[in-house]
Amino acid sequence: MKYPALVAVPVFISAMALACSGPDDKQPASDSQVCRTPVLTARPSMVTPEGTPHLQSPDEAAAQDASLIAQAQGITPEQAEAQLKAAEGLDGVSTRIAAERPDIFIGSALSSDGGPPKLYIKGPADDFVRSLVAGAGIEIQIVDNQPYSRAELDDRQAWLVRALQEQGFTNLGAGSDITKGGEIEAAVTRQTGLPDDPDEILAGLPADLREGVMLTVSDAPVGCLE
Numbered sequence: 001m002k003y004p005a006l007v008a009v010p011v012f013i014s015a016m017a018l019a020c021s022g023p024d025d026k027q028p029a030s031d032s033q034v035c036r037t038p039v040l041t042a043r044p045s046m047v048t049p050e051g052t053p054h055l056q057s058p059d060e061a062a063a064q065d066a067s068l069i070a071q072a073q074g075i076t077p078e079q080a081e082a083q084l085k086a087a088e089g090l091d092g093v094s095t096r097i098a099a100e101r102p103d104i105f106i107g108s109a110l111s112s113d114g115g116p117p118k119l120y121i122k123g124p125a126d127d128f129v130r131s132l133v134a135g136a137g138i139e140i141q142i143v144d145n146q147p148y149s150r151a152e153l154d155d156r157q158a159w160l161v162r163a164l165q166e167q168g169f170t171n172l173g174a175g176s177d178i179t180k181g182g183e184i185e186a187a188v189t190r191q192t193g194l195p196d197d198p199d200e201i202l203a204g205l206p207a208d209l210r211e212g213v214m215l216t217v218s219d220a221p222v223g224c225l226e
Contacts, residue, residue, distance in 0.1 A: 083110055089138035090117045096132055097121075098150070104129070106150050107178045116141045120178050122149045147212070148182040157184055160213060163205050168194050173222045185214045187222040 056064070062084060069080040090108050097105045097119075106120035116139040121129055125144040133140045148156065153176045164172050164186065171189035176182060190196045195204075198215040205213070 079114065082114075086110060086117045086138055089136045090119070090140060093119060093132045093136050093140060097129060101128065102151055103149055106146055106148070106153070106182070109179055118143050118179075120144075120146055122146050122152075146178075146182060150178075153178070153182050153184075156182075156209065156212075159209055160184055160186055160205070163209060164188060164201075167201065167204055171221050181212070183212050183214055185216075187216045187218055189221055190217050190219055 062081070063077075066077050066080040066084055069075070069083060070077045073080070087110060090110070094105070094108045104122045104126075106122055108117060108119045110117045118141045119129075119133065121142060121144040123145060125142045129142065129144075133142060157174050157176050160174050161172065164174075169188045169191060171191070172187065174184055174186040176184045188201070195201050196217045198217055201217070202210050202213060202215055
């Protein structure tokens with residue numbers, strides 16, 4: 001009995017088809033199949049870019065300052081804006097006088113009752129002071145005929161501290177208030193063996209230093225100046 005010859009038929013497997021076929025595919029792949037590669041799509045980045053700092057304009061900065069002042073002082077933003085404007089105009093005048101006429105300059109202060117700011121001057125205000133105030137662009141009240149300049153007040157304050165230390169006080173404090181005619185307010189802590197009567201303590205100061213000093217004696221520490 002003769003058997004038909006077995007002919008080996010070459011089978012070509014497309015590499016492209018294999019690459020595209022999965023193990024669960026039921027239909028054999030053909031050479032005509034096109035391999036589909038995954039498409040990588042751009043997705044929104046999950047990294048948040050750093051925020052660019054916002055630079056305030058002068059108007060924005062002024063509005064923020066006014067808001068903070070209004071909250072701190074319990075006034076309206078409009079009143080706070082008026083204070084800022086007054087402070088700006090007052091600063092220009094004060095800076096000029098302090099630099100060019102330190103012998104008469106004392107200081108300046110904004111009004112707490114909505115009135116104009118005040119400029120404190122030793123002795124009578126002269127034409128130099130009045131011309132600066134006139135050109136400030138805001139109303140400024142000149143408080144002149146004061147007894148001491150700022151430099152003189154600082155010297156008197158330091159002198160008072162030394163004089164109290166020479167009496168033996170080691171815990172004391174002192175400061176001047178330009179709105180009270182250059183009065184110096186001082187306080188000492190009561191110490192054993194030293195007088196505790198303010199008048200007696202003041203009597204022990206140099207005669208030229210006694211005037212314009214308000215002294216109190218306290219049981220609590222008030223500071224320690226060396």
